[in-house]
Amino acid sequence: MDRIRIVGGNELKGVIPISGAKNAALPLMIASLLTSDTLTLENVPHLADVELLLRILGNHGVDVSVNGRREHQDGSYARTIHFTCRTVADTTAPYELVSKMRASFWVIGPLLAREGKARVSLPGGCAIGTRPVDLFIEGLQALGAEMEIDGGYINATAPKGGLIGATYNFPKVSVGATHVMMMAASLARGTTVIGNAAREPEVVDLANCLNAMGAKISGAGTSTITIEGVPSLSGARHRVLPDRIETGTYAMAVAMTGGDVTLQGTDASLLDTALEAIRRAGAEVTETPGGIRVVGYGSEIRPVDIVTEPFPGFPTDLQAQFMGLMTRANGVSHVTETIFENRFMHVQELARLGAKITLSGQTARIEGTRRLRGAPVMATDLRASVSLVIAGLAAEGETMVSRVYHLDRGFERLEEKLTRCGAVVERISD
Numbered sequence: 530m531d532r533i534r535i536v537g538g539n540e541l542k543g544v545i546p547i548s549g550a551k552n553a554a555l556p557l558m559i560a561s562l563l564t565s566d567t568l569t570l571e572n573v574p575h576l577a578d579v580e581l582l583l584r585i586l587g588n589h590g591v592d593v594s595v596n597g598r599r600e601h602q603d604g605s606y607a608r609t610i611h612f613t614c615r616t617v618a619d620t621t622a623p624y625e626l627v628s629k630m631r632a633s634f635w636v637i638g639p640l641l642a643r644e645g646k647a648r649v650s651l652p653g654g655c656a657i658g659t660r661p662v663d664l665f666i667e668g669l670q671a672l673g674a675e676m677e678i679d680g681g682y683i684n685a686t687a688p689k690g691g692l693i694g695a696t697y698n699f700p701k702v703s704v705g706a707t708h709v710m711m712m713a714a715s716l717a718r719g720t721t722v723i724g725n726a727a728r729e730p731e732v733v734d735l736a737n738c739l740n741a742m743g744a745k746i747s748g749a750g751t752s753t754i755t756i757e758g759v760p761s762l763s764g765a766r767h768r769v770l771p772d773r774i775e776t777g778t779y780a781m782a783v784a785m786t787g788g789d790v791t792l793q794g795t796d797a798s799l800l801d802t803a804l805e806a807i808r809r810a811g812a813e814v815t816e817t818p819g820g821i822r823v824v825g826y827g828s829e830i831r832p833v834d835i836v837t838e839p840f841p842g843f844p845t846d847l848q849a850q851f852m853g854l855m856t857r858a859n860g861v862s863h864v865t866e867t868i869f870e871n872r873f874m875h876v877q878e879l880a881r882l883g884a885k886i887t888l889s890g891q892t893a894r895i896e897g898t899r900r901l902r903g904a905p906v907m908a909t910d911l912r913a914s915v916s917l918v919i920a921g922l923a924a925e926g927e928t929m930v931s932r933v934y935h936l937d938r939g940f941e942r943l944e945e946k947l948t949r950c951g952a953v954v955e956r957i958s959d
């Protein structure tokens with residue numbers, strides 16, 4: 530199993546190209562199941578989760594062709610992938626595949642809409658909470674589907690003639706359930722109105738792509754989304770939006786180590802709340818043509834309290850990284866997690882580096898310390914693992930992060946991007 534060795538202490542200086550967003554790419558890829566034409570996605574990141582979803586889609590009959598990666602002078606890659614699902618080969622998504630990544634459960638929406646039935650294993654993914662699927666079940670039931678749980682699988686069946694548009698208000702905001710409802714309702718008869726919809730940029734990206742495929746979706750990015758069903762969708766070409774979580778992660782790394790880095794190919798409006806928190810912590814964050822420049826001062830970090838919330842609030846996917854930053858603040862800060870009930874597994878690993886964190890329910894109290902010391906630590910989930918990497922960059926001496934397969938699910942060429950900016954980071958393959 531690979532490990533990552535970090536020798537901390539260096540400031541970060543240079544340019545980091547930001548990849549396409551994993552959390553946009555996954556639902557966009559799944560949308561290819563909605564049409565027999567070719568969906569072409571540009572700027573698809575090269576990540577373990579994307580590769581796994583390619584396998585899953587292949588199983589459903591999607592023909593995939595990947596254009597060679599073009600490497601640009603600034604070190605960025607652009608990957609274009611063509612997806613064609615002439616006919617759906619299999620409406621079952623098996624446990625062996627779905628258990629590895631929660632988002633693969635989302636195939637239930639397109640399969641049900643296009644084929645009238647789907648049998649999908651209950652999901653797996655990061656162990657950051659119970660992550661039920663009740664909202665998917667209720668939402669699809671509202672569109673007329675029969676939903677039955679049987680032997681760890683959900684059997685979903687559409688009414689004769691297909692799903693029927695309806696009004697459905699989510700009792701809780703869910704990104705995944707909003708994606709699935711938009712995809713399913715695009716091919717339903719009549720109009721669907723989704724209330725309390727997720728407003729994340731990735732929802733807007735999916736809506737834009739579906740509209741390019743011929744769907745009639747309005748209101749994405751607000752909490753009410755209206756979808757007028759159409760009989761069929763066609764192919765389209767769409768560029769995956771930049772990864773706001775990767776952007777925020779590197780911005781926090783610079784704030785923590787000090788230095789001057791331009792994050793290229795990203796957009797500040799995707800993460801206003803997180804950037805504001807980084808500014809309040811003392812780093813300078815400015816927009817540049819095509820990116821964001823972050824100047825950090827390392828030792829002058831101010832304590833800032835944050836609470837995770839659905840978009841446009843502070844993203845839960847940046848909570849662990851921000852906590853890492855706060856471990857070096859000049860004072861006490863509080864981080865409150867409201868989205869996932871078990872998303873504090875990084876606390877005990879950060880403590881191994883010398884962080885002083887106490888947990889009380891959903892709130893962590895962080896007493897900043899000037900000095901973190903390198904130590905062996907273990908990655909526990911995707912975002913937690915990167916918080917350990919950035920803390921390691923700011924710690925004295927060597928930090929060895931094990932179980933880095935978590936990182937590979939969501940961060941493209943992390944070691945390379947950081948090394949180009951002067952960090953000492955290397956992958957050790959055992």
Ligand code: UD1
Nearest residue numbers: 552632660661662663664665702703704705706846868869
């Ligand atoms: C997506 C993101 C993930 C991010 C999360 C919240 C992808 C691939 N993943 O995950 O990185 O951390 O949004 O921003 O885009 N819930 C229910 N019932 C359901 C569905 C969800 O109670 O049927 C709960 C979840 O347990 C959680 C909350 O709703 O407490 C939000 O989860 P959700 O927005 O659905 O997260 P994902 O879409 O899985």
